[in-house]
Amino acid sequence: MNGISMIQLAKELGLSVSTVSKALGDSHEISASTKKRVLELAKKYKYKPNPFASNLRKKKGKQIAVIIPDIVNNFFALAVDGIESVTMSKHYDTFIYLTHENLEREKAVLEHLESGLISGLIISVCTGREGYAHFQEFYETTRLPIVFFDRVPDLLQFPKVIANNYESSFDATARLIKAGSKRPALITTTEPMFTSMERRRGYQDALEKHGIVFTDEMIIHCTDDMALNYTILRKIFSQKKRPDGIFASIEKYAITSYEVCKDLKLSIPKDVKVIGMTNLRTAALLNPSLSTLSQPAFDMGKEAAGLLIKMIEKKSYAAANDIIVLPNELTIRDSI
Amino acid sequence: MNGISMIQLAKELGLSVSTVSKALGDSHEISASTKKRVLELAKKYKYKPNPFASNLRKKKGKQIAVIIPDIVNNFFALAVDGIESVTMSKHYDTFIYLTHENLEREKAVLEHLESGLISGLIISVCTGREGYAHFQEFYETTRLPIVFFDRVPDLLQFPKVIANNYESSFDATARLIKAGSKRPALITTTEPMFTSMERRRGYQDALEKHGIVFTDEMIIHCTDDMALNYTILRKIFSQKKRPDGIFASIEKYAITSYEVCKDLKLSIPKDVKVIGMTNLRTAALLNPSLSTLSQPAFDMGKEAAGLLIKMIEKKSYAAANDIIVLPNELTIRDSI
DNA sequence: TGCTTTTACGAAAACGTTATAGGAAAAAAG
DNA sequence: CTTTTTTCCTATAACGTTTTCGTAAAAGCA
Incomplete structure (x- = not known):
């Protein structure tokens, strides 16, 4: 906030402010020699355009927001990494907001962003299949491009980046069965x-x-509360007629499954075969090493950011209904 | 960017823009009844002040930046979580920038932020003890509050949030020795x-x-390249006179140590006792469960953000040399 | 009553850009 | 030598706030 302004540059150069502005914008209206003079002085003084003034005037900026349920999670961390790799290279700034699976917080963030702070939004939703009114409303009032990734609202017409969850879950389950799991x-x-x-x-x-x-009992419903999940799983796996295989469709459920099996002295993979949907880097080091179905998290972030910036910069919203599908990766280790 | 502006509010209320502005700012210059009228209409139209206009005029905004080397890392993810919990509650927006241990990138981000986009900066440095000129320069030109955390430049006079690395490393090493490690x-x-x-x-x-x-050989130097680290460690642990204990002072080094020991068929803890400096949630599930020295990552983020916002909002820079020290936590498991 | 003070508002400038419209000089065309 | 076009620049008005200053009316005070 302390640097030199365009006005001062213009004064020192004996030019008008508009000339300087156009020179910096490499406009064809300005002669090569003048451009050179301006650029040189700007560099000398390390001139940086004031983003607030610029955004105010242009009614548009180079800032986007990322809203995710959690960051202490390899999947989302990788996704943010992928997003940031794109925004960084395209010279965008990235806001981050965490909802912690809390719908009210998600709504509050969205409402806050209606101020016009950003030019686009990447989001992974925190709730179920209902209550998407706030997204629709955000879009209606701001008309800003939105890209959903991973946890997407299937009922809304927005561009999305997802993994091939159906196919890869089919494959993972098939592998469990082929490995001998009956239930x-x-x-x-x-x-x-x-x-x-x-x-x-x-x-x-x-x-x-x-x-x-x-x-129906073959489906085990867990929550966001790790302790409660432990109780739920322990109860089920203490039964006589317990499952002999687990497809944990969420990272933390795989971890809790391991804890429960360990405590109940159930052997993996002899008693229970496990495949976990996770991006844990330590999967191979667990005891036993965990077979994983991992999501292309980094690439999902990259694709989402790429798509969003394309939407921001092109006037065409042709991409508005794009759905990009990336493949999950199945890695079989000792837990099966 | 599509919402109603103050000008339109003023027009509809038959008031001047300045009155509306002051009313929204709860100024004492405005009568209670007028304030009420203004607030009501503002709420009706969901008026949101344009942050660019506001920031431009006030020469200050409610945006801060976080610069970290990596996000796919439990420590930094937790720190960001802590930071965000504070900024969210204080109604600040948080930019995130990843340097990937790259000094040039760090410099580029800092230079970019000299535009005045933010009102404060939280950073964990990506380099060694030299080449801190860019921080000093950033501060000189912007005069913006900066808080360093974890990886701090000890030679610069800035507020910092760190862990008690000396004491806790002493304790961890002592535990390795007491557990029988001779080297x-x-x-x-x-x-x-x-x-x-x-x-x-x-x-x-x-x-x-x-x-x-x-x-000197008791100190093993690793890099940011996981594959190279593997080679380095494998070579050392293949020697006859190999170490019988490891204090891995960085998360990923602990993981690679496990991999190397596994591949070399060295038993943990019989042949090699390991303590890792890590915030891995799966530490207890590794084979064998990993003894950890974990950092108060979330709290470090929280403290850093709290301090920064205090500095932004108070005119007093009394806190400028604050150094907040939080304790690491030693958890002994089966790897020792 | 006349005087001062307080209350409650408005006018206008400022923040640092960008975009639109216009215009003088130079170059090109006839 | 005029006319047209092109080149290069400037003046000015936005963008939506906040802040400073001014002032009429109301209130306080003798």
Whole structure:
């Protein structure tokens, strides 16, 4: 805030402010020699255009926001890494907001951003399949480009970046079955999210394909509360007729599954075969090493940011209904 | 950018713009009844002040920046979580920039931020003990408050939030020795950072205190390249006179140590005892469960953000030389 | 009553840009 | 040698706030 302004530059050069502005913008209206003079003095004084003035006048800036449920999570951390790699290279600034799975917080952030602080939004939703009015409303009032990733509201018409959850869940479940699991369970969230539903669909179709009769108890609903999840899982795995396989569709559920099996002295993979949907870097080092279905988190972030910036910079909103699908990666280790 | 402006509010109320501005700012110059009228209409239209106009006029905004080397790392992710929890509650917006341990990138970000986009800066440095000119320069030209955390430049006079690295490293090393390690090694970075040096000091003093003669080979220097680290460690642990203990002063070095020991069929803790400086949530699930010295990452972020906002809002820079020290936590598990 | 003080508002300038419109000089065209 | 076009620059008005200063009316005071 302490640097030199365009006005001072103009004064020292004996030029008008508009000339300086155009010279810095490399306008064709300005002669090469004048441009050179301006650029040189600007460099000498390390002139930096005031972003507030510029944004105010242009009614548009180079700032975007990322709203995610959590950052202490390899998936989202990687996604942010991917987003930042793009925004950095395109000279955008990236705001970050964490909702901690709290709908009210999500709404509050969205309302706050209606001030016009940003020129685009990347978001991974924190709730189920309902209550998306705030996204629609945000869009109606701001008309700003939005890209959803991973946890997307399937019922809304917005560009999205997702993984092939159905297909990869099908494959993962099939692998559990082929490895000998007769009753593989799906651990999923209580929130009815599109992402989870796709995974569930893949899971159920794989069961059917392999002639396993699906019953409701095969689906275990966990929450955001790690301690509660432990209780839930411990109870289920203490039963006589417990599952002999686990497809943990969320990172932390895989970890809790390991804890429960360890405490109940259930052997992995002998008693229970496990595949976890996770991007944990330590998966290979767990005891036993965890078979994972990992998401292309970094690339999802990259694609989302690329798409968003394209939408911001092109007037064309042709991309508005784009859905980019990236493949999950199945890595079989000792837990199966 | 599509909402209603103050001008339109004023027009509809039959008031001047300045009156509306003051009313919204709860100025004493405005009567209670007028304030009420203004507030009501503002709420009706969901009026949001344009942050660019406001920041431009006030020469100050409610945006801060966080610059860190990495986000795919539990320590920094937790720190960002802590920072965000504060900025969110104080209604600040948080920019995030990742340097990926790249000095040039760090310099570029700092220079970019000299435009005045932010009102304060939280940073964890990416380099050694030299080349801090860019921080000093950033401060000279912007006069903006800066708070360093974890990786701090010890030679510069700025407020800092750090962990008790010396004391806790001393304790961790002492535990390795008490557990039977005769030649515990320290794995540290090649970059000569203050943080690492403190850890090293604690390590060496613990050796001396317990009558172990220190030699240079006991310090293993690793890099930012995981594959290279593997090679380095594998070579050292393949030697006859290999270390029988590891104090891994950085998260990823602990993981690579595990990988190397596993591949070399060295038993942890029988052949090699390990303590890792890490915030990994899966530490307890590793094989064997990893003893950790974990940093108060979330709280460090919280303290840093709290301090920064205090500096931004108070005119007093009394806090300018504050150094906040938080304790690391030692958790002994099966790897020792 | 006349005087001062307080209350409650408005006019206008400022913050640092960018965009629009216009114009003088130089170059090109006839 | 005029006319047209092109080149290069300036003046000015925005963008939406906040702040300073001025002032009429109301209130206080003798």
